[in-house]
């Protein structure tokens with residue numbers, strides 16, 4: 001399942017399918033942002049175990 005920029009996915013962590021950068025979607029950042037690194041707009045949801053290991057907060 002993939003999500004795109006400006007969609008409203010379930011809260012959680014997502015990873016850019018182009019470069020692997022992770023972003024978090026929560027109450028503050030509810031719409032999926034574009035990738036801060038490569039400006040891609042497609043993401044895959046990150047599983048909980050991956051999020052703990054690789055999580056990187058994007059401000």
Ligand SMILES: [Zn+2]
Pocket residue numbers: 016017018019020021035036037038039040
């Ligand atoms: Zn990217």
